[in-house]
Amino acid sequence: MSQPTAPAASLSCSALSFRLPDGTEVFDGLSLSVGRGRTGLVGVNGSGKSTLLRLLAGRLRPTAGSVTVGGHLAYLPQNLTLDTGLSVESALGITERRTALRAIEAGDVAERHFETVGDDWDVEERALATLGSLGLGGIGLDRTVGQLSGGETVLLRLAALLMERPDVLLLDEPTNNLDVFARRRLYEAVDSWRSGVLVVVSHDRDLLERVDRIADLHAGSVDLYGGGWSAYQEALATRQEAAGRMVRAAESDVRRQKRELEEARTKIARRGRHNRKMDEQRRAPKIVAGAHKRSSQESAGKLRGLHEGRLQEARERLDTASEAVRDDAEIRVRLPRTAVPAGRTVLTLRGLRPRFGSLRDGELHVQGPERIALVGRNGSGKTTLLRTLTGELAPLSGEARAFVPLRFLPQRLDVLDDGLGVAANVARMAPGIADNDIRAQLARFLFRGARAEQPAGTLSGGERFRAALAAVLLAAPAPQLLMLDEPTNNLDLASVRQLTSALDAYEGALLIAGHDLAFLESAGITRWLHVGERLTELDPGEVRELFEPPDAIG
Template sequence: MSFPTPSPAIVCSDLSFAWTDGTPMFEGLDVAIGAGRTGLVGVNGAGKSTLLKLIAGVLRPAGGSIAAIGDVGYLPQHLPLDADRRVDDVLGIAEARAGLLAIESGDVDAQHFEAVGDDWDVEERARGELDRLGLPHVDLDRTVGTLSGGEAILLGLAAQLLRRPDVLLLDEPTNNLDRSARERLYDAVRTYPGVLVVVSHDRALLDLVERIVELLPGRARTYGGNLTAYLEVLAQERETAERLVRTAQTDLRKQKKELAEAQVRLARRLRSGRKAAIEKRVPKIVAGNLKRAAEVSAGKYKGMHEDRLDDARTRLTDAQDAVREDKEIRIELPETEVPAGRTVLTLEGVNTADDLYGPDGVDLIVRGPERIALVGDNGSGKTTLLRLLTGLDAPARGTVRVDVEGVRYLPQRLDILDEDACVLENVRRFAPSASDEQLRGRLARFLFKGDRPAQPVGTLSGGERFRAVLVALLSAEPAPRLLVLDEPTNNLDMASVHQLEQALHAYKGALLLATHDQPFLTALGITRTLTLTRGNTPTNTTDA
């Protein structure tokens, strides 16, 4: 018995899209996404976030069509939230809630009943979603500006879960979330009743999906199963491709050898024919015919071996193209070096007006090329502390002293570049005395080659933007001897995280970073951990 194949929930047909400067992203792309949970993957710059924006209607395609069943909800990487906006407004219940409050106070105006509609339990449902995502402390009258980055993401997710769209698109939803918050998000993903498409570099999250759609240049491939199954298939494909490369290389060597041997044999045959004609062992007319026949035969014989050699070269090129190579950043940064023992940064009793760091505040001394991790739950003050020690904000109490030149801060939102300027122009702002040749050389080592340095920053993917920010910071004058990073692996695919690790291994200065990415911290060789707990004095732990 045959069963009908279920119709896909999202269909993109012959989809085309280009940025305002004419840079193409998609040309004739066909993608079909089925019901259930789907992970959308691909290298940075493949267009994952762009595709979600096109499906959500945030961007308009230049050609082709997009069809999705029912209404579409979208949670972007960076929530465009007004700091003064209230929580109930973000959740989409402000009007209904105001109507309820008016009715409860005795105002029976018809407009209040119209605002409430059938949502008499809207406040309870909203409170339930917030509690479920670990935000029981977030009051509905609170403003967004008082929330941490992780709390803002959970609030945006709660808003989507409250309206229950038929199709929900999530772009890097675990960014800025601590471990417990991630677990709550995982649970929400597991139990979501509609169609869900997620872009993420979070392996645990991608292991919850039922299929993987990989964006490749000009096409998309669908794999059944979760991320682990997908990576197993890729490993098998790579092993097969590398075996074909070895076979093709062997065949190429064989064909080169046979061509050389054939050329030697033909040369001998021609010399033998000429010698016979000179010695007049055969009549002149016969010798001429034999010579012409030999030349024709030699040409055909040589052409056959050259064709075989060309075929072998083509097979080798095709086999090499089938092997996926992770591009690597290759840099040396000796000018950033800080001698061991030299004091880099001193914090004494640093605190906020509401004593976020307990009654005694933060005491911290950074010496030499230390690598210090800031860890703690969402709302514990990691970003706040980074802004205080880099001078972006002033502490309410305590002192901050920086004893080296070249302090550089990489914020979560990567908003230190000019969106309209190209990559080269942005890097030049940080290193004004460097020549174009020097800057292009540095950009090439960060994988911006060919025409890529001339690309506007606003058209870059999350990973490309990160590399552009990183090359700008590490090229800055004076050389950065204290590098401060806030959630640096957000929005990065696994290849880009590896590239970041390479860059930071080449960095010789002091490093201070806040992240929830424990494998990343392990790879960097963290020497100390500063653990923050809201309202309590931070604790220092030596890791190595």
């Protein structure tokens, strides 16, 4: 791939095309130029956001076209893994410079030490300051990655990128797995970005409000909108309203052209009958009658061709107008078998101490169709608690008892067998349910026809989530307690709406571990529990204070 020269702090691609190894076309001639400042890249799951970021970062090679990067580029991928035995200083990439500094301070004046340090004499102070700005000031440089939570690991990798002083920074879903406190630090880092080009792929609305522009990836092209998420939503709604009016006008034109074509055909037929009748009455010679017939047919052909051409043009205008209207399909499903009577005991915890996390004495009584949110810092043990409730992990002490059928949808979506189709995955969890019934329900989860046969391993992120959600909700016996662990991670906002509509149809009890306040509120949460040494119930004011992001800086 060619890398043309470019001015510092710039990012663009020209006529970019990319195909997957199986020949699937992702991009065909995409061109994009991103200026200084903060850009939020959005689009539905499967539109190619992460693929585009990997192309821009040079991690993938385009089929055609070029990427132009001005200055030093740093990239934070979505699925981040770090060696758990790695030290913090190694993760930051400063081990050699720290070692050289210590040698020089100890009196070793070998030239190689000075070459290693270069001009970075304050590297240790800069590293600690960078860690501190992301809320990691207390972890130290000699601690290992294995001692950090998942959210701290993400922030540590971001700190390493910031230490590089990049001109162009690419972030792919950086808020995934971050608790509300870590998210605040990330928001502050984005707010304070002033040094060049920042492109962030995210479904986090609070983060997207803090960007300077939104780049909307749709149908293989990108449209730019000034402002953050709210401004984009308003502009998109205006466009969609205009597109809807164009579709309605085009549909009206098609109907009119069809009517005029039918009227023209009737007129041609009537005129032909009239001419034949007149020739018969006049007893016109065959040669004259033939000439009249040919003339009539030519005239009729021209008139018919004119109206057929107008109808075709009207249909093309309708097709063009329809392409501008987005299809935000929603899950529409009824799940009455999941209903739980208001007074029925669903779940009890007594003196529960899970194997991992901060919880020491968990007490909880869940009745009826309650909807409970589990919130707390990364590492507090929310996921461990849910896995303990399923029976997957044995507690260190205490007990947890479920009195109704329960199902658990984990972050990793590992309830699916990648080698089986969507319908087969559901059938695996719903023995005894007729295949036709499964397919009818899957159609309401937007898996229609052949889509229900697609292997789970080939699904996009959003499709995989819908398939996993369908497998859990359509299971037999029907779940009357549904537990979800960070369900909005890796979901675009359209998929979050689909999840919300599915949960609207669910009539059982819900237990959701999450950090996405907007989603939790849309899910109709009735109780908020903070996971610490105990399960502490929060009132609405405490919830708002916990989740409230800091004011944007600039």
